[in-house]
Amino acid sequence: MRKFSILFIFLVCSNYMFGQQPVITNTDELINYVESNQSNIRGERYVNVNGSPFLTDGFVASKANVGDQWIDAELRYNIYEDNFEMLKGDKTIIIDPNTVDLKEVIQEGKHFILTSYNRGGGWMKGYFQLISPGKKSLLLKDKIQLIRPKAEEAYKGAQPARFQKGADSYWLLDQSGKAEKLPTRKRKLPEAFGDHVKQIEKYMKTNHLSAKKDEDLIKITEYYNSLD
Template sequence: MKKYMLLISFLLFCSTGLFAQSVYDLRNAIDFFESNKMQRGEFRRTLSESEIEGSPYYIDEFTKGTIFTSQKIQYNDVPLRYNIYNDEMEFQTPDEQILAIAAPEIVEKAVIGEDTFSNIPYELGNKVKRAYFILLIEGTLSLYARPEVMYQKPKEAAAYKEPEPAKFIKRPDMFYLRINQQAAVEIESKKDLLNFFNDHQKQIQDFIKENKIKPAKKDKMMELVEYYNSL
């Protein structure tokens, strides 16, 4: 992969005509993006991937998708891909520049193919941050997956060992639960799962036991969330 630069101006891209089907007024869009600090001409991050094995992307190729902003503005047919490692939504301009949205807080969600990437708050230690999560089930209780990619530094040659290039290594998804509009909570263990629920505790405990619910199993977590939402 060649060296790329992450964004600067989403608005200029919009004006090229790629969003011919978008439901927004251009003047309002200009005012909106300027007021929300879309950064122009600023290099946010530069990463050389030419000598790195693996991929930081959820899917390497760009796929036409839709961006929904927190102001309910919708941009259709945008070539998008999600950079897991940087937690950034990238898009491709008609002249094939690869850019990323400079103010992700204005994005409510991005729909790419069959996947919905929701930009939501989540608990991280004693803090609340925001990131993209893949929506699996939406309801009173929602279930999200968080893809993870680890960067492994290159290793020099040693006795009886060949040198190893830098690598992006994909790890299993982590699962998060979210009640209504509260911050999402990571569920790593069965203890986390049991401690998450403040209501229907006896029913939930029985369901977890009877159905052998495990936090690392996507299908089992979906069963649990669907059950909770039926109560």
């Protein structure tokens, strides 16, 4: 009974979060809605950190799907914080996916989707690049890590904090809307698809495909989606 009560409260809260969002048809409406939560507005950040956490140098023209309504907007993707941002004056507006139903963003030839993914045994939401859609879709997760500052040492000066490019990872999204990280070992990859394991193994062997190469993962995913 207690589990049912907790689930009921979660569903009510989830419906409240996204059910109360008004229909957003343009950038101004999106800004006004996000600004209603002052915690989403921030001044200059990362002033003492070298490098950049962003995918692009600036805000770029984008197509955004907000609550199933497509609008034009100037956005940039913060890889480190895993959210999209807008600019108003000198203030950066954070689009929190937990309060704003920003489902998809298309910019500069890249298609981002918001989905649930398994991180260390727990489920959370995040943005992924959609690489190859289908029954099971191939996704790419960008990574930027923050390297902490180091104090001055003998014969070595102090080092400021910096953002550093991490290893991107590939994920497989099923039709339930949940993504699991793909293994990088060739033997393990076919099992990640759940079915047609023997056929995938044979296809990989015949075509000399790797579990680590971008183009090979696309071929394998497209092959799986072509099977009945």
